[in-house]
Amino acid sequence: xxxxxxxxxxxxxxxxxxxxxxxxxxxxxxxxxxxxxxxxxxxxxxxxxxxxxxxxxxxxxxxxxxxxxxxxxxxxxxxxxxxxxxxxxxxxxxxxxxxxxxxxxxxxxxxxxxxxxxxxxxxx
Numbered sequence: 001x002x003x004x005x006x007x008x009x010x011x012x013x014x015x016x017x018x019x020x021x022x023x024x025x026x027x028x029x030x031x032x033x034x035x036x037x038x039x040x041x042x043x044x045x046x047x048x049x050x051x052x053x054x055x056x057x058x059x060x061x062x063x064x065x066x067x068x069x070x071x072x073x074x075x076x077x078x079x080x081x082x083x084x085x086x087x088x089x090x091x092x093x094x095x096x097x098x099x100x101x102x103x104x105x106x107x108x109x110x111x112x113x114x115x116x117x118x119x120x121x122x123x124x
């Protein structure tokens with residue numbers, strides 16, 4: 001059974017940092033690109049970042065480029081999102097997701113399984 005379990009969310013002040021983790025199980029992790037999306041109240045789910053199956057390529061939304069870093073550990077079945085210089089508009093529920101390996105994608109419909117999400121709240 002496929003599982004994606006996010007952790008590491010919480011409350012932080014503007015300018016602070018958080019590191020999200022996603023533990024994957026129930027499938028061959030190396031066969032999938034991984035990604036992070038987020039959804040703020042009243043808004044649609046939006047792409048944040050993605051990483052190739054090998055970890056060799058990454059993609060970012062313009063809004064987080066230079067502040068967020070995605071990484072993965074295939075030996076552990078883990079994917080991470082290091083978030084620095086957090087702003088109030090980063091407040092959202094963050095979701096871990098997977099897509100079959102291939103070229104990097106950033107559309108929600110390209111990803112086929114989602115975690116339950118972890119809340120990130122940034123306040124001044």
